[in-house]
Amino acid sequence: MSEIALQQSRPGLRVPAGWIVTGLVALAILVPYAAPETFGWAKTYPARWIVPISDWLKAFLYWLARDLSFGLFTFKDMTRFVSGLFGYALDVPKALFSSGITFGDEPGAFHIPRLSWAGIIAAVTIWSYMLGGLRLAVLGFVGFGYILVFGQWDSAMVTLSQVILAVLTGVGGGIALGILAFRLPRLEGAVVAALDFMQTIPTFAYLVPLVFLVGVGPVSGMLATILYAMPPMVRVTMMALKRVPPELDELARMTGCIPRQTLWKVLIPSARDDLLVGVNQVIMLTLNMIIIAAMIGAGGLGFDVLNALRQANGLGKGLEAGLAVVALAIVLDRMSRAMVELRPVHGAEARRRRYLVGAGFALLIGFTLLSFAIPALEQLPAELRISTGNMWSDVVSWVNIHLFSTADALRTFLLIYILVPMKTFMVGFPWVGLLALVWGGAWSLGGWRFATGMTALMAFIPVAGLWERGMTTVYLCSISVVIATLIGLPLGFLGSRSERMHNALGAMCDTLQTLPSFVYLLPVVMLFRIGDVSALVAIVLYAMVPAIRYTDHGLRRVPPSLQEAGTMAGCTGTQRLAKVELPYAMPEIMLGVNQVIMMALSMLVVSSFVGTNDLGKQIQVAISQADPGKGLSAGLAIAFLGILADRMIGRWVAARRTRMGL
Template identity: 45%
Template sequence: MTSVPATLAPPLHGRLIWAVAVALSVAVWLWGQALVPLAFDYPKAWEIPAARWIGDAITWLVKDAAIGPLAFSDLTRAFAAAVDLPYQAALALLADGVQRQEAGQVLQLVPPLPWLAVLGGIALFGLWAGGPGLAILTAGCFGFVAVFGQWHAAMVTLASIVVAVPLGVAIGLGLGILAWRHAWLERALRPLLDLMQTMPVFAYLVPILILFGFGPTAAVIATLIYATPPMTRITTLSLQRVPEETRDLARMVGCTPRQTLWRVLIPSAREPLMVGVNQVIMLSLNMVIIASMIGAGGLGFEVLNALRRLDFGTGLEAGFAIVALAIALDRLSQAVAHRAAPALPLGGLARRHPYALAGVVFVSVTALLALLFPIVQSYPPGAQLSTSSFWAAAVQWINITFFDTLEAIKTFFLVWLLVPVKRFLLGLPWLVVVAMLALTGWRLGGWRLAVLCGGLSFLIAATGQWEKAMITVYLCGVSVLVAMAIGLPIGIWVAERERWWAVTRAVIDTLQTLPSFVYLMPIVMLFRVGDFTAMIAVVAYAVVASIRYTVLGLQGVDPRLIEAGRAMGCTRWQVLTRIRLRLALPEILLGLNQTIMFALSMLVITALVGTRDLGQDVYIALTKANPGNGLVAGLAIAFIAIIADRLLAAAAQAQRSKLGLGGMS
């Protein structure tokens, strides 16, 4: 997300404005219901019928829109067919082979790649990219998938990743280059990318289904929408940060603009660009469960089925298989990013590309052996392991043994935290909230931020989403406060303890890559459905960001400042509170920002456990194939996310300026 310049008003003047604003807000809240009823209930007659407009627009696109002689729907279906070709090829290669239906039976004409061929090939790639350690790690991850009986589902998921990631990288790279070349395009793309990143995926599944049809191809397209924005942003940012001396050198040696871009600038920005590739891979893996709802299959379908049956053990195994794929692909992409490009040795193909040749030979030999030995083609079912019964029994034992304790905890949080906060927020006048958000934006970032915050919050009210939005804010706000209350102390404690930070980092990396649906199963089994269940699931998912950014901020404090504080006689507590935390505050605010983003993304998933917020509206719109309602509710969630992001970015920027730490991107 982008930063907003901080232009603060003079302190005395600012305090007076805040005092007047708060006094007026309290007055409207206490006596405005009788005097200014409009401030509490937005008039129905004035509501903007955005849902109907969006629904009519999509109907027009499908039925009447055309580009020349071709109908718009024909173009979308043609694009879907073009995406389907490489997907079917990857699916045949990795999972299904070449099949033919005959007399109601499926005949296997050519088998897929043997599991040993894929495992050995990925290990060779790891050896080339990062050495023996990475080869062992990647082979271990794929071996874990095979041992726990998830191989076929994992290969279906990998087939969609193999197609979605190159497309996402190519589209993001192209848009990023265009935005780097044309400043007006960057300004135009910025709000669009914000919406793509903050709008719940559920919201645009229905339009995708209507335009592109049901099936894996639609899932790949949904994944592209979700995963492309980071690549676009990183491409633009990395090209802007290439030193001017590098550009001057390219011009001095006579490079054309095309040569300067592809032979100088892109190679100079390789490391940050590979970070973008890594983000596309991770976000594509995050989409596998939601994509399974529209026909993608694979590991996401296994987790979704387990959720429907409340089979926690099976869902956890499929979730850990996704984690294993994520770890392997993440480490491989990072290794490629940091690998120095070696000089190609002279000689034949074997000397110039030994790893590629070894991979081709290994896969070919393994494919031939698979024709003779079935154990080479498929991992033997008798050697598979399963822990699903253990996990199911563990959750059942906890439920029976600690039922009264769990109910007491749930009741305490509902009575003393959740219900009071919910009633307070629902009782606030919408007009006062809009005005206060605009005032906060003006104080932190000037009139532009004031217009943005006030305008977006007004649109939420004007489209009839205010009550559901307040429930979303209540659930998100309480969950974020609990997540920060847990994550901040943990981050402070492990920041100075390298060994414990290594353990904590492994745990939070697993939590971040574990599919969000997996969190719901044990929580529903222990606490049943409701707002408390949603809060626990959101906290478990969002606490990762608060820990990570707290550690990042504390470890980034200049050690010389800490030593100076100790030399002046500061106690350990004073060093922490007056030096380290103060200097780490911008990163902690960024962590708060990311915690809010994680919480909002998880709230749409928790609609499955009975919440009554905007996420529920998005999910209901998906089940009823109502694109207008789904997109309006999704836009309201995106507006909440953008307001929170801009205000926190402005606050962090103001804090950095106050501390003399420079700007923040």
């Protein structure tokens, strides 16, 4: 065959698209380093290209507050009206639990005392016994007893009054929106997108516009808490109603029920268990956010913890208040979980429950009436209280004396060999290279359109002029996620192999998830002082729980038939784990990593109180300066990072499950 014929018989040379994309990404990363004089713009984002997004957001909020009118009233009038309603609503639980009611201003004015501490502890103990037996009753008694004896009752009751109103509003509003989205399928997509966005926005970002529109005070904290805690209830309501068997809906229609009767007499009761799980989530998110809302005047235990972080010698009192937060959170969490597991009963058991509920109310009212004659039942005398503030201060001093060298050595090692090099690398990384890297990874997962959307989310950071703070956030989040995953995966593996270890890890994870995020800062500051190391340790402790849970759950879900097939093929235990179990459980494990990223981003904002200079710090500064534009732009940047990680990991998990036939 001639040379010409041989060339004509060969197929055309085709270069795989993946190779082209990889080459383009490599060029985008390497060229700014190779030719900095020519391509300096690709390494350092030019200042003239920065878009004043924060100024636009600030101008938009000013327009909302000053110029937007609905005819008879303005937008600002509406926000003031809503805040006034919540202010009056908050006065009710606050009077019951915290301040009481006083008629008149003169010294001899008639005073109705608040609910007695003895009545509250007795009622909580009895109701805990009804919900979960003797163990939960002891927990309720000890938890509220600690708050009383150690002088945290007044602050705890302020927090509890806010939690009650926020939970009632969040649960009611969440169920209403969930029902609306369930009834109107066209609305569901928009609701889900809004929920995804709201659940990726950092907690502090809720505070910025509310301070600007409503002002500083307990109502702003309340509204921020409701907005933060409501999305899980909406999502759970939608999912719970969809899970109700269609046969029940058809049966209700056949019996002549109108849609309203079908909803409230059939669908809602059938979805009771799932809805109660949503209530538990709302309670825990509310308690977490109420602590953060202390920044804008919510008061209560959150203010005590926040004030301790701001004082050089206030760590002892902060730990005391932090333990009160933990006690309140654990008791409310366990009681709400027991309510989820409580089964409907009839006959003698139902009468017993009604008797216990009535006994709790009777003791609550009885002790409160007695407090008219015995003031000590309204407020425990100071001489009967115990303060551990000095003890914790002594503990801090002991740690600084005996553990300082070890902690400082670890801190120095992490800074010199891990944190500083990683931060220098990330801040100096070419912005064009990072966008190309995101684009290439997203293209391999979902094609051109998906890659364009994900790259646009990442491009927001340099375009908004947030490159240094944004990369500081990325570097801290990345290291924290890696460390949390490296800790969580082995622990999850051990939990999947041992029932005793599984139960112990479950109790540890429940406790870690119950603690409000601010509480993590107190012990790490005591050990490592302020700085990136303290933030890193706090983030790892807060975010590693999903890695443990999902790894444990994923390995336990591996079908026994697959394990037996691996054993029959001659695999050792290690080979079966590496070749069979981990590949099968990897989608579940990656979902855990996704949750680790979300929790790390959330905690990064809180950790700005210990000296980090990331996007969370900008939000904190924006709150103190009442600059909503800067706060919202930083909050959007963090939200976009969360959405980017969530969507890319979600695509990978979906593709992996498809390949495995799941």
